[in-house]
Amino acid sequence: MTDLHLPLDRSAGRLAAQIAAGFRSAVRTGRLTAGTRLPSSRDLARDLDVSRGVVVAAYEQLTAEGFLIARRGDGTRIAPLARPDEAPPAAVQNGVPAPSREPRPEPAPPPAPAYDLWPGKPDLSAFPRERWISAARAALRTLPHDALTYPDPGGVPALRAELAGYLGRVRAAHADPGRVVIMNGVAQGLSALLRLLRASGHTLLAVEDPTSDRQLPMLDASGLRVIRVPVDAEGLDVAALARTGARAVLVTPAHQYPTGVVLSPSRRAELIAWARDVDGLILEDDYDAEFRYDREPVGCLQGIDPERVVLLGSVSKSLAPALRLGWAVASPAVAKRLRSHRETTDLGAPVLEQYALAELIRGGGYDRHLRTMRRRYRARRDALAGALNSRMPGAVVRGVSAGIHLYVELPRGCDEDAVVARAALSGVSVAGARPMWSAGRAGHAKPALVLGYAGLSEPRLVKAAQLLGQAVTDGTEG
Ligand SMILES: Cc1ncc(COP(=O)(O)O)c(C=O)c1O
Missing domain, CATH: 3.40.640.10 (Type I PLP-dependent aspartate aminotransferase-like (Major domain))
Incomplete structure (x- = not known):
């Protein structure tokens, strides 16, 4: 939490998306007004205790959407077009004020990611x-x-x-x-x-x-x-x-x-x-x-x-x-x-x-279902692990051939939060491993992703691996 009042739920992941949603909501409700200058990505990252790449990704997204304007020498400001949702004046009909409007619904949640690799879910479409x-x-x-x-x-x-x-x-x-x-x-x-x-x-x-x-x-x-x-x-x-x-x-x-x-x-x-x-x-x-x-x-x-x-x-x-x-x-x-x-x-x-x-x-229906799912998940695991091997050089898949998630150590020098944030912007939702480590050991653990592959077909997993590979490369080059 900062004085900008951007609450973050670290267990929910997608920190860049949460920061962007917090700004949109602040603009819509009028809490942040046109022209307001925002803190630098470095300062905000420090206040929120996230990596700078996460804030940069959020600012880039909001700039692309027209909520923010970034000018060299002038920092980043709320765009003039980004006006709060004003309630229209109460209508009067035949001298009688119309009933007050229903309260505005909460802003819609961000759209579902195109490639949902958030861990912990089986293939819900396969429920028998x-x-x-x-x-x-x-x-x-x-x-x-x-x-x-x-x-x-x-x-x-x-x-x-x-x-x-x-x-x-x-x-x-x-x-x-x-x-x-x-x-x-x-x-x-x-x-x-x-x-x-x-x-x-x-x-x-x-x-x-x-x-x-x-x-x-x-x-x-x-x-x-x-x-x-x-x-x-x-x-x-x-x-x-x-x-x-x-x-x-x-x-x-x-x-x-x-x-x-x-x-x-x-x-x-x-x-x-x-x-x-x-x-x-x-x-x-x-x-x-x-x-x-x-x-x-x-x-x-x-x-x-x-x-x-x-x-x-x-x-x-x-x-x-x-x-x-x-x-x-x-x-x-x-x-x-x-x-x-x-x-x-x-x-x-x-x-x-x-x-x-x-x-x-x-x-016997439970056993039959498990047999089907074992075959399906095995093919998906192999497809994702194989695609990561070729699309993310230097990454290491840990663990045995089992389950519905992969633990993938990122290539040396990667910023885990920034990779997660960039992946989210390209439509791939993944969890970083850092929140799963104790504070004392997180600093020593290699940056890693936890990828749930149960719900995606093999071709989609290959595409997701390609986008993840790109998210890693962009960070290494940047
Ligand atoms: C390791 C682990 N065990 C168990 C659970 C909880 O599972 P259940 O749905 O059975 O309560 C979770 C939930 O995410 C989990 O991560």
């Missing part, structure tokens, strides 16, 4: 609508009326049973229906577990560094002190974890988010030994574990020590985040506390969706 309709219809046809009352707060038995079977078969989880608690996604499962940890005396939570910046606010809101633990090519550094004094850790062993590494066998053993040693708890976020392309995914940690590990998963990446359906698989004692958490906070998850998912799994 027909299969879901059939599953929901089958469930509705057969459900007794009584099933429509308040549900078991831990989840309807049919879904817990299907998930226990599925997770045992596919993720080698130690799951029986009594250990499965239905949650509204990993996010709610995690928030509930953190609350339980606090209630039982924990004050610290160890978390991977880097980690999902979408999750960080949830962790901060827990009241636990979040301690970041480095991730290297083998995953979480367990020796460093042991030095933190924490007795609870959140990890993504199947496919570390965002770097894409898999927790190595020796680290898995060390992590379990650590948990036993400190009488601790491992929160295993089974992030995008369904999608491993070059081999079978390793089984989950929870299957090794079901009393010390809580497995968290959801259908957000396998079907759609909009369903808000997920699960925790925990020891009977923790499962009981999670169930009573739901009973005392929200009385459980929506029932019809739970039955529909149970039916989808039971009838």
